[in-house]
Amino acid sequence: MEIAFIGLGAMGTPMARTLLKAGFALSGYDADPARVAALVPDGATAAGSTAEVAARADVLLVMVQNYAQACAALLGPEGAFAALPPGATVLIMSTIAPAQARELATHAAERGLGFVDAPVSGGPTRAATGDLSIAISGDPVAVARCQPVLDTLGKQQYPVGDQVGQALTLKIVHQLLAGVHIAAAAEAIELGNRAGIAPAVIENFVMHGAGASWMFGDRGPRMVSGQYTPPRSALAIFVKDLGIVHDLGASVGLPLPISDSALALFRQAADAGMTHLDDAAVIEIVRMNGEGQNVTK
C-alpha cells in the first residue's frame, strides 16, 4: 500500500515516521520543504507538490493544521484530489469542523474517491509510538481500506458511524472539555497563587479529589513553571478548536457559555502574540486580567 502524507508538522512528522517504521511506502509533502527532507532518511519519498505526492497513492493521509491548509492542499486543479488515482481513499486526521469535512467529502465523491475522517488525540509522544486514540467515521468500505494505516497509528480506536463528520463531531465535543479544563486549571492555579496556597499543595489535593482532570495534571506543572517553549501543544490549536466548538453549537442552536469563556481567553492570548507558545501560557492572560499580583495572602 502506498501512502501519501500531507502535513508534516508536530503531529504529522512522528505519525509519518511510525508508518515508515511499520514498512509502508510513504511519500511526503509539506509546504515547508525542510520538513519533507527531514523524513527522507527514514525512507520517505520527497514530493515537491500536492499533485506529485498524491499521484500513486492508495491512501492520502491529511494532517495539516486547519481547514484553509486542507483546501489549499486538496482542492483546485493543482490539488491532491485531482491527482489521486481513481478509487483512492482520503483519510483526514486533522481536527477541522464536521461541516468542513462533509464539504471536502463532497469534492472527493465527485472524483470517485473514498473519504474517512479520523481525528486523533494523544500528542506527538503517542504519535511517535503508534499509540494515538483515533475516532473514526465514514463509509465502511473506505474505512476498511484505511484500516492498516489506522491500526499502525493507534490501537485505541473509536468507531462512531458511517457518516463523514461523526468522528470529528466526537473530537469537537472532546475538545470542548479539554479546552475548558485548561482554562479552568489556569484560573484555579492563579487563584491559589494569589491566595497564598502553594501549587504543589493544590496539585496534590486536586488530583486526588473530585476536581481532577487529565488537563490539570498535564498542563498544571507547565503553568507553574512558566515553561511554554518548546510547545507540547500550541495555543493556536485551542483557538481553532474552541472556535469550531462554538460554530457546532450555533449550528444546533446551543449556546455554550462555559466553552465561549475559555475561547475568549485563548483568543486574548493569541492576540497577545502567544499563538506558538504551549497552551499552558493561557495562565498569563488570567494573571494579566487581574489587578497587581499576590494582593493578599
Place this chain on the structure above:
Amino acid sequence: MEIAFIGLGAMGTPMARTLLKAGFALSGYDADPARVAALVPDGATAAGSTAEVAARADVLLVMVQNYAQACAALLGPEGAFAALPPGATVLIMSTIAPAQARELATHAAERGLGFVDAPVSGGPTRAATGDLSIAISGDPVAVARCQPVLDTLGKQQYPVGDQVGQALTLKIVHQLLAGVHIAAAAEAIELGNRAGIAPAVIENFVMHGAGASWMFGDRGPRMVSGQYTPPRSALAIFVKDLGIVHDLGASVGLPLPISDSALALFRQAADAGMTHLDDAAVIEIVRMNGEGQNVTK
C-alpha cells in the same frame, strides 16, 4: 474524648455514624430533631439545642450547610461557643469562605477556644466509610487535639498551614475546578446529543483521552439518565461554593470568567427550582437555553 456534632445532613449523618462506630462519645444537634433522633440507635446522645450539645465537648465538629447556619449555631448568648468548656476546640468541616472562617475564629479566640478548618471532599459514601479527603489548617496545638477525629474520618489528609482559612482556600480552589467541570460536562453531553453522537460513545472517548475529568465520569451518567433524585450532591452546594470562588477571586483582584460562567448556570438552575436536585441537573439549563432540540444530526 467527647465530640459535639452540629449539622446532621447528607454528609454530617454518615460522618457522625463513622465516629460513633469508632467508639467516640458523641452528642448530636441539628435544627431538624428527626435527624438527631435517627442517630440515637447508633449510640449518640440527643441534644435539644446548640448550647446543650456543646456543654461537655472537647471537640465541637461543625458540618452545617453554610455560613448563615454556622453563625446561627455558634454565635450569640445561646450559641455553642458560649456553652463550650474553656480549652475546647472548634472543628469547622463545612465549606464556607476562608474569610468567614477567620471571622468565626476571632469569636472563638475571644472565648479561649481552639479553631481548625478542615473541609472535606468525597461525598456521603466516603463519609460513611471514614475515607474522606480532608484539608487541614489551624494552630498546630488545636489541630493535634482534633487529630483522632480527623484520623477516623479520613486517611487522605492534606495539611495546608497553621493559619485558619488556608485549608478552606485550598478547598475553594478545588471547587472552582469541580464546579466548572460539571458545567463543562453538561455542555459537552448536550452538544453531542444535539449533534447526534451517543452518550456512551462520548464517555468512552472522553474518559480515555485528554478531556477526562473525575466529574465527567461521575456526573455524566446522571446527566444522561436524567435521574436527579435522590441527589448525591445537591445543586445548592455549587451555587454556594462557586459564589465563594467568585468572592475569593474578587478579594485578590482576580476575574474568573470561566468559573463565573459556571456559577451563572448553577444560579439559573437554582432560580428554576432545582436547588435540591442532584447537580447533574444543570444540564437541563444548558438544554433549556438552547433552541428546540436535536436540531440536526
